[in-house]
Amino acid sequence: MKMISKSFYTFIIVGLLVSCSSGKDNFGEKIVQVSINRVDSMPDIPETYKMLDWRQKAKDYDRFIFDWNNKSEVGPLIWLDDARRNIDQTTFGLYTAIKDIRQGKDANNGEFHESLNSLAAILGAGLVGIDKTNQDGYNYVKMVQNYFNSDNGWNIMMNNTNPAVANLGGGYGRDWWYDVLPNALYYAVCDVFPNVDGAERIQRSIAEQFVKADSVLNGNYDYSYFDYKNLKGYVNHIPMQQDAAGGHAYVLLCAYHKFGDPRYLEHCKSALEALISQKESRFYEALLPLGVYVAAYLNATEGTNYNVSKLFDWVFDGCQSSSGRTGWGIIVGKWGDYDVSGLQGSITDGGGYAFLMNSIKPAWPFIPLVKYQPEYAKAIGKWMLNNSSACRLFYPGDIDEKHQWAPELKNITNNNVSYEGLRKADDYGKESLKGVSPVAIGDGPKWIEGNPAESMFSVYSSSPVGILGAIITKTDVEGILQLDCNATDFYVDKPYPVYLYYNPYKEAKTITYRASQECDLFDIVAKKYVARNVNESGLIEIPANDARVIVELPQGTVLELQDGKIIANKENIIAYK
DSSP, rough: HHHHHHHHHHHHHHHHHHHHHHHTTOOOOOOOOOHHHHHSSSSSTTTTTOOOOHHHHHHHHHHHHHHOOOOOOOOEEEEEEOSSSSSSSOEEEOOSTTTTTTOTTGGGTTTTOOHHHHHHHHHHHHHHTTTTTTTTBOHHHHHHHGBBBTTOOOOOOOOOGGGGGGSSOSSSSSSSHHHHHHHHHHHHHHHSSOOOOTTHHHHHHHHHHHHHHHHHHHOOOOOOOOEEETEEEESSOOOOTTTHHHHHHHHHHHHHHHHHOOHHHHHHHHHHHHHHHHHOOOOTTTTTHHHHHHHHHHHHHHHOOOOOOHHHHHHOOOOOOSSSSSTEEOOEEEETTEOOTEEEESSSSGGGGGEEHHHHHHHHHHHHHHHHOGGGHHHHHHHHHHHHHHHHGSSSTOOGGGGGGOOOGGTTTTTSSSEEESSSSSSSOOOGGTTOOOOOSSSSSSSTOOOGGGGGEEEEEEEEEEEHHHHEEEEETTTTTEESTTTTTTTTTOSSOOOEEEOSSSEEEHHHHHHHOEEEEETTTTTTEEEEOOEEEEEEEEEETTTEEEEEEEETTTEETTTTEEEETTTEEEEEE
């Protein structure tokens, strides 16, 4: 009788403890996932799936292009530029493409080089842990400040150091995205490499110029470019680029985080409202995805109600307007035997023309976005799985020789530099490529008469590879990636590691989680703990065809629900809904 009674009371006590624990850990219903229509058309996992070690790829790339004594067939891809434009210091140039005859220390006074290349290379290297402030005796982060165009009165970062070389290629003072994106990249670089002499002055100037521009534009971004000296918009032969508003919004949000000036937040919102008030997609190259992030972030932190789904559709479905960059969007489907879903470029040009740089760049804003609006976790996880698998196809060592324009040149960069693009069909009329799809290719030979076939290999396109390197880690289940949601979330507090996992399979899968500390693991999609008291590693289950966004909390961290937000230790918001 005593034994029965003791067991009975034990049962009651355990039941009460479970009940209390269950109540304390009740943080609401699971977040219902929101579809992105074009992502729904992508395979859950590509048939031709293969994931590179992108972190190693980024490290190898940095070693190759910043090698002043490069002994490969292509020779050094970097040189010094001592023209001392804008700032009284020596800077450096990188080739845009291999053996581009416009470039190098002996061509065009050594001044033709592009900030979109140099800044992306510095950012990518920094994201995978390479110190670009002290490498081989050079502070590349300081040297890149020569792209801050003060001599011409624009007082922002631009794609070249001066107008004398502007018409040689790329864009400078005539093509809006080329004038805005360097500033977003520079702000990102300055977050990865803080406290570099002179950087804060440049960042402040950029923010002030963008405030002035947004004030003058006053909601009307119907221009091909904007003159930041005379504060006037212009329309030329280049399509209008209303999504420059997304770039303005992103830079001003970063500036608000850095400097705390409420004017920057005000004009961030103003620019975003100009973007979202468009009647249709104005996607052009690179800036719209940054605007999507801003909308999601402000919805979470400022209580706004921007239509993020509409913005995502504008990116993925692409621009269909005849006055815009018609056909620019996210590619879906197979070309020949290869899955190419997720890549960015023209959906329509020759049946499709994807670019590596453009395919990498959306990962920068889209992966951290899921911390603020986790209802997109599954869609973004699925897109990223497809996209990052297909990104390998630009590299000559990762697509078979039959599907590349110059297979005889495949080894000249030791697989460090990619082809610029991937076309559904060759557009040069090469006999051996008739009926072949896809074709790794590039526009380099079209830029200037005399540019060799080697110029199809694009340094400029490969430079942001560190974005993938910082975000992607393979797990012990093939096809399930660990995506670092903090890696490219610049200028925000990041008290805890946060990772996105997407399971493409029709059954639940269990992965091994490698912990950075003794921790508890909380999923902000399911709104529940998935593991507690994890030491060096633990097992977590990812539901079938679903996603988790896991926050790694120091063991014993107390969570509470306040006004719909989940707060850790009474100070850190880990979930906004």
